Amino acid sequence: MLLANILLGFLSYGPMTGYDLKKTLDASTAFFWHAELAQIYPTLKRLVEAGLIQFEVEAQDSRPDKRIYSITTAGRAALREWLVEPLDSLPAKKDSVLLQLFFSGALDKATLLEQLRRQLAVHRVQLEQYQTETKDTVQDQVIQGGLEREGVMWELVREYGVGHERHYVQWLEHAIEVVEKRLK
Amino acid sequence: MLLANILLGFLSYGPMTGYDLKKTLDASTAFFWHAELAQIYPTLKRLVEAGLIQFEVEAQDSRPDKRIYSITTAGRAALREWLVEPLDSLPAKKDSVLLQLFFSGALDKATLLEQLRRQLAVHRVQLEQYQTETKDTVQDQVIQGGLEREGVMWELVREYGVGHERHYVQWLEHAIEVVEKRLK
DNA sequence: AACGGCATGTAACCCGTTACATGATTAT
DNA sequence: ATAATCATGTAACGGGTTACATGCCGTT
Numbered sequence A, B: 001m002l003l004a005n006i007l008l009g010f011l012s013y014g015p016m017t018g019y020d021l022k023k024t025l026d027a028s029t030a031f032f033w034h035a036e037l038a039q040i041y042p043t044l045k046r047l048v049e050a051g052l053i054q055f056e057v058e059a060q061d062s063r064p065d066k067r068i069y070s071i072t073t074a075g076r077a078a079l080r081e082w083l084v085e086p087l088d089s090l091p092a093k094k095d096s097v098l099l100q101l102f103f104s105g106a107l108d109k110a111t112l113l114e115q116l117r118r119q120l121a122v123h124r125v126q127l128e129q130y131q132t133e134t135k136d137t138v139q140d141q142v143i144q145g146g147l148e149r150e151g152v153m154w155e156l157v158r159e160y161g162v163g164h165e166r167h168y169v170q171w172l173e174h175a176i177e178v179v180e181k182r183l184k
Numbered sequence C: 001a002a003c004g005g006c007a008t009g010t011a012a013c014c015c016g017t018t019a020c021a022t023g024a025t026t027a028t
Numbered sequence D: 001a002t003a004a005t006c007a008t009g010t011a012a013c014g015g016g017t018t019a020c021a022t023g024c025c026g027t028t
Helices: A002-011 A018-028 A037-049 A073-083 A096-102 A109-131 A133-145 A148-182 B002-011 B018-028 B037-049 B073-083 B096-102 B109-145 B148-182
Strands: A053-058 A066-071 B053-058 B066-071
Touching (some): A002 A018, A002 A053, A002 B096, A018 A133, A037 A053, A037 A066, A066 A073, A096 B148, A133 A148, A148 B096, A148 B148, B002 B037, B002 B066, B002 B073, B018 B066, B018 B109, B037 B053, B037 B066, B066 B073
Antiparallel strands (some): B053 B066
């Protein structure tokens, strides 16, 4: 399960609770991987059973005790095993929006244009976000943790995100133009 | 379920068997959606039960009888309902390769570069394929079926694929450069 | 008074993959 | 001989989402 590897990956940077892991995920890997707490908690349990992580309990009153997870030596080994798996195939893609547009030749021009414009709007917002908030988040992480080597990769992946959204925006603009000109 | 809509979408172009649907999927939507026969057959069954498609049996000897599915009026209505659903959120993305690279700051430089180069190789192949085979497939479909309106959208989506792979290739080239220069 | 954040979890369900099952025909 | 293509399906499993459950604290 990939989520297990993600959790190992984040815990390799330092100890955290399940709740923190969720927030970290949302703030960093959200655009190419996400997960709900309902999946994170059971996965942490399994990782503990497998001896790849361990936890300390921090008592709290008026809310559930915190479980602060940290990676074990076995966990680091498992993480490394995953990281060296050869990248010799394409990542499986699923894009429900492209899918819907693929079949949208059946729509009338006005409705189709509205669809494209709506989608363009959300991608513009997302592009902006990668260039501002996400950029700051990455930088903060690097400075705070002193993880320069890791920071290089985080920044590269963020740049991928920017490029991806830029491409999406350009494509949608192009699609709008084509539909306006070529469809009756 | 999205697969149901895909099947309706393809059947709206003309009658087909489950087996044909799988081949059509592989030849056209593969890069942003795929499905196995083990999922297609039960889904067709459900669509029949829901009255959105129907089938005629074509007897064959020495292999199972063909079930030739076609879309019903109710099916066309359901398809349209899906197509007009507003595209007001981002498609959920999962890219296991980006994920692995995100955590790959922990790897030594040589291993990391090998990972990036391997991945670059597969994307170059894919880019080439969208520009040749996939392009021909789209064109054939348009000519054969006389579906010009639909063809505009298919071609747009194919262009997205080309742009996407081009971006991926460029990013990997950039990443290799950065890793070579900035990582010890 | 209502909502969002903190902090943990369970249960039911749905989606999707892999493996299995059958069996003739055609290509390598 | 062996593998791929045609053509249908079922069964078991795993991954992931949604809904539910608890309950305090701080903000609006």
